[in-house]
Amino acid sequence: MGVSTDTSSRYSRETGYGDCAGAAMNPDRIEPILTRTGEISGVWKGVSLHSRIDPRREAERAVKEALPHDAEGIVVFGFGLGYHVEAILTHFPRAKVWVVEPDPLLFRSALELKDCGELISHPRVRIFVGTDGSVVDHLLHSIEETPFSIYRFRPSVELHGEFFRDLERRLHRVLSRRQVNLHTLARFGKLWVRNLCRNMNLLSRYGGIEALKEKFSSIPALVIAAGPSLDEILPHLSTLREKFLIIAVDTSYHPCIRAHVEPDFLVVMDPQYWNTRHLDRAVQRSSRLVSEPSTHPTIFRKFPGRTFLAGSLFPLGKYLVEKIGKRASLGAGGSVATSAWDFARLLGCNPIVMAGLDLSFPRKRTHCRGSFFEERVYSIRTRLDPEETHFFRYLQEATPLSLPSNDGKTVLTDQRMLVYRDWFEIQGILYRDLRTLTLSRHGLKIEGVEWVSLEELLEYPSCRNRVDSLLRETDQTPPVLPDKSAIEKGRKEILKGLDTLEELAREGIQMVQSLRNHDPQQEKIDLELLNRIDEKIISHQYHDIAGFLLAKTLLSIEQSKAATVEQTLENSLRIYTDLLDSIRFHREVLTRNVSSQETSQDFPPETDDS
Template identity: 40%
Template sequence: MGCAPEPAARNHDAAGHDHSSGSGMSGGAHASNSLPERSDLPHDALECTEPPEGWEVAKAASGEPTVRLNGKWLHSPRDPRMESARLVDHNAVPGGVVVFYGLGLGYPVEYHLDRSPENHAVVVEPEPRLIAAAAQTRDLSALLANPRVHFIAEPNPERLAVLLRHFENRPIRTVRLRAIVERSSDFFLQCDRIQETFFARRDINGNTLKRFGGVWVRNLARNAPILSRARGVNLLADRFAGVPALVLAAGPSLDLVLPHLEQIRRSALIVAVDTAAAALTAHGWEADLLVVVDPQWWNTRHLDRVRSQRTVMVSESSTHPRVFRLIQNQPLFAESLFPLGRYLERATQVKGTLGAGGSVATSAWDLARLMGCSPIYCAGLDLGFPDQRTHCHGSFFEERMHELSRRLKPAQHHAFSYLVQANPYRVADNRGGTVLTDQRMAIYHWWFENQAQIHPQVDTRTLSPGGVAIAGVPFAALEELLSLPVRRASMDQALESLRTAAAAPLEEDTEERLRSLVVDLIAELGRVERSCMQGLDALDAHRRGSTALPQTLRRLDQADRDLRALEHRDIAGFLVQDALSRITRGEDHGDALETSRRIYESLWQSAQFHIRELKRASSFLHNAPIL
């Protein structure tokens, strides 16, 4: 953005006042013109010496500089520091992250950082020249050089989504400078939506961990023999560069594509998710690659009658073990997202990651991207409910609805319940109309739009006319895919080469190395148990009155030091992330000692659970592989 002035709308200050008077001077007299070099601040824009149009500096009654922008006060004309303190105190919590919509003259950011050395600030300012003007008005050199301040100084709100991921387990609040927000209202409205999506995804992740954390660990233990023989998805990197791919999900629009699959597969690689596999089998086809990553037993039912003689399965070590009994082709594993999985994979040949946006369809698309496929066509990826339908015909979901139907609760009742249970609302579709979607789908929608921005070179198109419109993923007519040149022979040759590489013998001691890691981890988790018991014993003694508080705190400190000294404590901590996150985000307001008790008890129980499952894994590895 250049230095040329541009008109601005009339605004309100942080306190909501509409001041129209105040002595002022144009430009600042105190500022340091030498700004620190930062990768998140555009140097050219910050070198602007001409303030924006309507920027008027004044002296507050307290003696501090304040400023009006187009007649609106950014800070109080009386005492900007006191006003900023009230604004931050009302919104922020100690040890947290505050997203500041606008820097102003930096008073709120400085106050927030001074409250605690653990505090961080994210300053969102779509006009970098406002930062330059502030730095010319006050000495902001210390603030601009502070590593706890993170800037988004460009008109790209998606940067906020990336930055918030670094503060997944921190309390996050927002402070808005009204004059700045109203000046760029559409931009900050997008920032609000990004934050809403972030919090929704964080809640979903927390609930998913609470529900499935134990299942993931149990599956990992039972899949240890398969893991010891598996290779990674790194074998797939760029193996199909330039080859068109069709990613099949189980949305209603899959029905539009399946009748043409015989012709499509001559020209495109077929990548299917597990929920779409039954529909393919019903039409007499199997996928070239099948992506299965769900830990639940119920999800394995999608594969009950699936043809998979030649299919290459891509999976992950926490997938339910029944999957590997139903499809016994040698799988390729993506690296685990979980501490235990990453630890065990150190002894294996599993290399390479796949994106995880909460849906198996996100992993399937990322697999196509990893393979270098271009273009990537998507069918059944509706992210909504075209014509009020939830899934394609022949899917396990649809069959299950009919199976559960009763005279007073027909299949339509279950379909309606699915449609309305997650706050449905309408959004734009690919036909220029609207389609029903819900909060679950919004997470996946954001993920695909974000990936389109991160990977603009990946040509992705959707074949779903009634699906939710995805920015960066244009609609393509089915005829476009049908008109592609035939290349099935070369694809089959590459697939055969891939199957040979996936089944190639591994080093003979892989299984022994894996078992050694399991034994070592069991011993370390035993030390986690003992340290937690020491902490619980100290708390029990204090509760009985046997020890004074200072002695109790010393014993707790020792227990904490012992835990921090353990290299793999995060593995036991994995199952208590929900409780720890509530504490760190300031959502658990209990007594400090009782909070410590809950943490020690949760860690102790997690260590016990891991030890029990790892002993089973060791047994599986020692004996014949359990498939």
Template identity: 30%
Template sequence: MSRYKQDSNCYQIVRSRAGLPTIKANADGREIWLHSPYDPVREAERWASGVTLDDRHVPVVVGLGLGYHVAELARRFPHRKMLVLEPVRKLYDMAISEPQVTGLLSNNDINLFVGDDASALDSFLTQNVNLYGKEELEFIEYPPLARFFREEFDQIERRMVDGLNTLSLSLNTTLALSKAWTDNFFANLPYIIDNPGVKELFGAFSGRPGVIVSAGPSLSNNIHLLKDVKGKGLIIVVGTAVKPVLQSGVIPDLVVTIDGSLPNYRHFEDLVTRDFPLAFYPSAYPIIISEHSGPLLTMNDVFFGHWLQKITGQDKGWISTGPSVANVSFDIAVQLGLNPIVFIGQDLAFTGGHTHASGTVYAKDAPDGALLEVTGINGGTVRTDRTLNAMRDWLNKRISLLPDNIEVINATEGGAKIEGTKVMTFREAIDRYFNEDFPAGEIIRKTCNNAPPLSEKKKARLIKTLIKARAKMSKISASASKGMLYAEKLKRCYEKKAINQSRVDTLLQKLDRVDEKIKKCREASRLLNLLYQPAQFRLEVSFEPADDESEKDKGRRLADKSQILYLGIKEAAEHAAEIIGAVVSKLDGRKDGLSGASTLSESIPALPGTEHSDRLPGQVDYNAL
């Protein structure tokens, strides 16, 4: 933003000829009116008369100013949800004292975001945008403001689009892998409770240099230099890159894995793993964890972490989760205190027409489909896709939040530009920063070896909690089955020629009682949130009312919706009961399943061979059932 635009003295609220307040801006000696100097209300009316919106459109008004245009839009489209972005905080701080602005803020249909912080914008979008796709956002600019704040408006709109893309990818991943992540968490539970968390290492490497090795195509060009870092800084390797790093003769100080799908196992298959510590996300593919013969560390899980911590008292460490294992590795590096943090293999683009470095499982030619062009590390443009760009956008935001004294070096020598990084070759970074002997690997091994497992008393408490949760799942399933039955009977009522309102009221009361019984199992139902997401998605995107919907049609539609609701709850509860029973058998050392229950499989739950994502569970804020 231009310096004069940040200065509150740049703006002056004065009276228009109509007697209403308006804003005059001074730009390098020029006077510019941000609302009409004659009649700002009439100006807003003329502008709003040209705005057309479909029923599905949610207007995103960029620029608040004194709010005349927003008020007129709200008047023309009453009870229409509206997002308003005001990127210039100095302007907002002046305008908030004006009555017409404070009046707008009391309108529950208007959701206002002030400033240009990307992380805060992401939170705003999560809270105010229907991520299930029922809404279509329509950017609308008010010309007098847009002309003056062109740079600021372009930036906030780009950040909003990037944020929506990231949230969309997160949601799609959650829908595709919700069952696998739940299965994985409970299969990994014995390893989660008996191994230390990354929190034990927070601050342990303060001021020490470290390198994060990712699997981008450019890694092939400088991986041979990694041996010069060994013993002089911390080497963190993403799971995707572990094979080529080991083949180069370097033992990583820490390997990070998060992906919960079967293809992730190929990175570790047939490796000798006793020589390197592995930090795993709780929903990572279970066989990777169970077969690892070296030290293990874990971290808190975004879906189950608070639940588990409440029972065991263990805080494994909260890591800022991003779209990929490289993002998670970066936040681990920050939490450990590394400074500087050096990237290699962090292309985030299809450098040389390739997807990954040679020697990795996923190495192949770049796709021919629709790609994005972004600024390259050395200028010009490079090709990438939405997924890689979401990873880059996450890094841009995370780096912008770091203290000024923390240096982030991009020594990838190829790929996309990452904002806030210093660019140099890997050789230059090594010569400048990695000059002192430092046994980073030994510190991690010692921490892992000295960490005690969960006490037997707390383990017994966990087992008792799980057994109770499994019993609650049976009650939830039984209640949901009744709900399905009542919903079917309700639908039949609306299919008859004459609606028996007394019968309808009785069935609705029974459904209310079903809901109350499920709510009484709230603590257990929190474990269903992730499993329930596909059904929740179906409910959100289906069962839209028709324009000419009759009372009977509405009744049938809501009855069908109720059946999907209860079926989703029933299936989630039954699956949760199965996997909880299996983990209790493991934790308790039983061979015959749970007392009073059918024998449960002791094997790790079968997982779908889903498409590779290398991504974490989404960060969508779901409502408890």
């Protein structure tokens, strides 16, 4: 696989790579090959990286065959000498590109052998080098919500098969989680927006959670969820309270009160009316509420104690919160238990012990005894529709499956629970110095979360005096409240911006309708105008606010995959029409008079899409 002396001299002069014969003998360098077209190819650990005839043309052909023409994001398995990455940038001029190269030595050698400066500094390219867990985590974080396809560079997959198989499994988890998120958004999107507008005045009434950052540094926290295993913990909760800061979620609050323990903090994040019923006849003044602006308004009426608001995770809320200053947000992994864990992390607690976090159905049960969910099932059961039928439907509706549990056996779980599990596993990578423990011996196994026995926790030293002292200090510190006029100013600016977006949506609808009856000679012109409208919408300051409610439409379009021009036009019309409906909905709820009394009244049960 060597090259001639003349070729060796040329590489030495033009690339600074040195003697090729030496490179071939050096296992830390790519063995260079001069192709027929004059391009550089090479061999690494016995594997040819690119064509020895025309590596650039080979890459272009492979890329076009492997990737869909409308790819918005592309995860590339392996860097090689970068020919395939260059081809991707050329043939997908708008796509974001993430390149994962497991071998730092190969990557360094490639940069020495071939000039890749323009490639690695390209604004649409991010390169992740190494096999460290943080490399993969940074990749997953970087992708965020961008739709992506995978390009498997064959030589790299051959060299690092196990690494890329594991990475692909994790990427498929991301896609699965996105599907769940899209379904959730399609179901609750309007309710989140409506609640946010009802709660708008609360942004200037309550302080933010950022005031609590690191206030309980190194104090152990017990985060209480409402899984079936909580039943084993409740008899010992009074003793554990002496040794931990107690953080409950809405579903576990009532069981805690029945065990004669008032949580130090109560985390509530759900937008639904029925979720407020967890707090019926239970809330006491000594707890502190941690919530966010899209929670159902009834929660704030029911809660008499100190309240802290997290920043909103939704576009409308984010913009309004920015108008009053930066506020810390809590991670959202799909469950209030994930938000409660992240709140404990923000407080500086270490370790964080999870109680009742089963993420599964041990003994075919869904919740602990006495939770609102379980009591409601017993209250509505009939002879022809007993509680067993309700529980069976709940277990079956999200594709149940059996997976390893903390006791080394298997437990029944479902796809929803896997989304929560994946979230906790990612946090374990992000915060390696933070210990997370679980008391759920029969619950779903979570990598990075250790099982701990109740007996071991009961041996922890008491820290209640210190906790109570810090809580008194917190209660006596007045909140920093923003200027209410800033929120009103932001509301008016959004309304004005929505007017501009409405004009663009109407223009798009008219253009599609015109194109359906197009003059063939005008087709190209109209398509270019449509692209311009799309670009104006995407670049608009408030496009993410108006587009927030399009999840159901986008999910349907993604599943159907347009195959003809007519189908593409139909999809465009659906998007413009639903964007127009979303703009009208936002305008309606933003212009509705939000009185200070609105959060003081009960709200009737609402449908999911109300």
